[in-house]
Amino acid sequence: MFAYTTPLIGGLLIGVSAVALLALLGRIAGIAGIVWGAVSAQPDNAWRWLFIVGLLIGTVLYHVLSGAPQPQASTLPWWQAIAGGLLVGFGVRLGSGCTSGHGVCGIGRLSPRSLIATITFMATGIITVYVIRHLLGAA
Amino acid sequence: MKAIVGLLCGIVFGVGLAMSGMTDTAKVLGFLDVTGQWVPDLAFVMGGAVLVTLVAFRFVLKMQRPALNPRFHLPGTTVIDGRLLGGAAIFGIGWGVYGYCPGPALAALAYLDSQTAMFVVAMLVGMALANKAAPG
Numbered sequence: 595m596f597a598y599t600t601p602l603i604g605g606l607l608i609g610v611s612a613v614a615l616l617a618l619l620g621r622i623a624g625i626a627g628i629v630w631g632a633v634s635a636q637p638d639n640a641w642r643w644l645f646i647v648g649l650l651i652g653t654v655l656y657h658v659l660s661g662a663p664q665p666q667a668s669t670l671p672w673w674q675a676i677a678g679g680l681l682v683g684f685g686v687r688l689g690s691g692c693t694s695g696h697g698v699c700g701i702g703r704l705s706p707r708s709l710i711a712t713i714t715f716m717a718t719g720i721i722t723v724y725v726i727r728h729l730l731g732a733a
Numbered sequence: 734m735k736a737i738v739g740l741l742c743g744i745v746f747g748v749g750l751a752m753s754g755m756t757d758t759a760k761v762l763g764f765l766d767v768t769g770q771w772v773p774d775l776a777f778v779m780g781g782a783v784l785v786t787l788v789a790f791r792f793v794l795k796m797q798r799p800a801l802n803p804r805f806h807l808p809g810t811t812v813i814d815g816r817l818l819g820g821a822a823i824f825g826i827g828w829g830v831y832g833y834c835p836g837p838a839l840a841a842l843a844y845l846d847s848q849t850a851m852f853v854v855a856m857l858v859g860m861a862l863a864n865k866a867a868p869g
Contacts, residue, residue: 597774602778605778605782605784606781608746608782609785609789611742612786616790617800618801620799621806623742625839626860629839638735641735641739644737644743645740645743646839648742648743650842651843653841656748665756667846668832668849677827677830677855678828678830678855679827679833679852679854681830681859682824682835684823685824687863688819688823692834694836702790706811706813707817710821714822715821715828716825718824719826721825721826722826
């Protein structure tokens with residue numbers, strides 16, 4: 595199969611999920627916002643927790659039904675997982691959104707704020723990988 | 734009913750993430766490595782998703798109200814300030830450090846790798862710290 599087929603279909607499914615959530619519940623499918631709402635005990639929270647559970651079920655379902663193997667576990671050291679997690683959590687909360695909230699939903703609503711945020715995190719993500727891989731010479 | 738919608742939307746989103754390759758940190762870091770051996774596949778994920786939302790949100794937001802809720806819950810802020818830019822910049826750095834953004838990290842918990850759990854716990858701590866440093 596053409597290498598871009600599964601990323602494209604996967605992306606379309608993410609879009610369909612975001613549209614359904616907005617049309618049915620009136621909610622933005624921004625994962626950072628959903629997670630924060632879930633752990634900070636917002637009212638009317640069941641849908642958030644079940645959405646998160648659904649992410650795991652969907653992932654298992656995909657690998658079981660398609661037979662595609664799970665991706666290799668990261669070879670990066672554990673402290674890099676912690677550092678990355680801290681920065682991601684801090685950044686998405688401060689910047690009010692992540693790849694899904696700003697990238698998929700915000701751009702879908704033609705929000706200038708989300709477009710600028712998406713360009714910014716893409717840029718710093720690319721710069722970070724450049725620095726780690728090509729300046730520091732790490733994996 | 735709202736809970737069932739949440740679950741089903743989460744499942745579809747999770748299938749999309751796993752299928753697209755976003756739960757594979759090596760692939761994500763390869764995508765961000767534009768000056769190295771660039772793996773362009775993941776551009777199609779955002780492209781496909783935005784294609785759907787760009788078209789369908791037009792119609793959805795013309796509805797009087799969502800089907801199962803009295804009103805739409807949309808972000809009210811429109812200002813582009815240091816908080817937005819700083820937050821997005823820090824998020825991008827963290828994304829580049831390990832290769833997960835929030836959705837794929839949660840979805841990848843299903844692979845039962847302890848480092849993914851560490852990432853998710855650290856992410857929650859980071860969220861709480863940001864909330865303390867800059868509430869709202």
